[in-house]
Amino acid sequence: MSGKTPLIRLQAVSKSFGPVHANRDISLDIEEGRILALLGENGAGKSTLMSILAGQLQPDAGTIFHDGAPIELTSTDKAITAGIGMVYQHFKLVEAMTVAENIQLGHGGGMWLNWAEINDEVRELAAFYGMKVDPGARIADLSMGEKQQVEILKLLHRRSRVLIFDEPTAVLTPSEADNLFATMKLMVGQGKAIVFISHKLEEVMAIADNIVILRRGEVVDRVAAAAVASTVELAERMVGREVLLEVDRQAVEPRQIVLKVEKVAGDGLQAIDMEVRQGEILGIVGVAGNGQKPLVEMVCGLHRPPAGSIRLLGMEWRKFFADQKWDLALSYIPEDRQGLATCRNLDLVDNFLLTTRGGFVRGPWLQRRQAEEKAKRLIDEFDIRPPNPQALAWQLSGGNLQKMVLAREFYRKPRLIVAEQPTQGLDIAATEDVWRLLLEAREQAGILLVTGDLAEALALSDRIAVMFEGRIVATFAIDDREHVARIPQMMAGLEITA
Structure with a gap:
């Protein structure tokens, strides 16, 4: 650390939610022209701490200093006025409006606005930071990487000096992530301070100057990134034990077909043929937006296939979903854990019952007490934090909410699992657990794994x-080295293989 007064200093900041201590006596410095990586397992308190800094939450104790003077960030407006902005995992953009209109939202300017001038201003700002964004483009037509650039431009347009990035690469392709890192380096070159929250340790090693590690709401380590020898060492510092993120994938003899897709077309799909057998994991890889989403939605019964046929567990699509059993059938782990997989305002017991209630019904009665007991056991088994069945879904971190979804779906003992980005947003220890669970599950199930993480696809x-x-x-089979080596070219459409 330099002797210069930090741009932001958090001193003995604490925050509790009932009996749960999300943050406990946290002190850290955020310096101009530096990238601070904030690490920790799911539920360690990272998002709570940054929500306090962004004015969304108020601390129970402690002080925040801005340029050496104490400041109270009692609202997001006050944080923005102080030059503090946050780029969230889930973008806060108006899809029907243009890039320039989204950036202008919340600004003054009277009744009449000079949109030609605003568009030029946005275009120049984007060009300065190496972004290729059309100010007149509609948000709904942009890629995830472009939407993220708009969120960043919103903060830069407000002259934010501190920018907080919460899992910024979770929805980006590798090339989009590279573009983001280039932009971040330009920003710190301009004297801005960046807080970078990520579970991708190789990214932390590549981009961070300093690293602060939280565990169960407390700071347990501070280190310069240059002083960390490897991601293995960093993972051990974070988790408190050695984590290699390696799995022993023993071969399992494939058995009966549990999913067969033939000539499925429509909604952007073109004559899709594939099958999944019990005892195997079929990994679907590709850049986001190339048909993975409509394929998953058809397989899981959210949309009827316009053309072609889908058979699940030997049954035709319509028959399967007309009389679907709650267990020993299909489990779907969706990418959208907050909107599709759970109900944010229900507690964990009711979220558990969303897909398992068939196992707790006797006649007209729902046996909620038995469901609560089972939910408690799963919360303990999957190390879900806070370990409180009465906690509401929105009170959980993204990673802990994902673990709740996984616990619920594995409890159903499915014969077919569709896992869509199952470890997105999970820390390295939780990712290791999910990988192990998926490999164990293929003993009784066939698994369709849709992932943007090529390393994950290759491992599982x-x-x-x-x-x-x-x-x-x-x-192709995972041991086909020639085809595996050409996956990046195929994903980009440069090579098509029969």
Whole structure:
């Protein structure tokens, strides 16, 4: 640390939610021209701490200093006025409006605005930071990486000096992530301070200057990134034990077909053929937006396939979903854990019952006490924090909410699992647990794994299918080294294999 007064200093900041201590006596400095990585397992208190800094939450104790003077950030407006802004995992943009209109939202300027001047201003700001964003483009038409750039431009346009990035690469392709890091380096070169929250330790090693590690709401380590020898060492510092993120994927003899897709087309899909057998994991890889979402939604019964056929557990699509059992059938782990997988204002017991209630019904009666007892056991088994069945879904961190969804779906003992980005937002220890669970589950189930993490697909899959522009351009065994080496080219549409 330099001797210069930090731009932001948090001193003995604490925050509790009932009996749960989310933050306990946390002190840290955020310095100009530096990137501070904030690490910790799911539920360690990172998002709570940054929500306090962004004015969304108020601390129970402690002081925040801004340029050496104490400041009370009692609202997001006060934080923005102080030059503090946050880029959230879930973007806060108006989809029907243009880039320039979203950036202008919340600004003054009277009744009449000079949109030509505003567009030029946004265009110049984007160009200065190496972003290629059209000010007149509609948000709904942009890629996830472009939407994130708009969120960043909103903060830069307000002259934010402190920018907080919460899991910024979770929804980005590798090239979009590289563009983000280039932009971040330009920003710190301009004297801005950045707080970077991520579970991707290789990114932390590449981009951070300093690292602060939280565990159960307390700071347990502070270190310069240059002083950390490897991601293995960093993982051990974070978790408190050695974590290698390696799994022993023993071969399992594939058995009966549990999913068969034939000539499925429509909603951007083009004649999709594939099958999944009990005892195997089929990994679907591809850049986001190439048909993975409509394929998953058709397989899981959210949309009827416009053309072609889908058979699940030997039954035709319509028959399967007309009389679907709560257990020993299909479990879907959706990417949208906050909107589709759970109800944010229900407690964990009711969220558990969303897909398992069939196992707790006797006649017209719901046996909620038995469901609560089972939920408690799963919360303990999956180390979900806070360990309180009465906690509401929105009170959990994204990673802990994902663990709740996984606990619920594995409890159903499915014969077919569709896992869509199952470890997105999970810390390295939780990711290791999920990988182990998926490999164990294929003993009794066939698994369709849809992931944007190529390393995850290669670690878990028995076969890989590459999607591009609504087609499966190649399917091959994981030990086919020639095809595996060409996956990036196939994902980009540069190579099409029969």
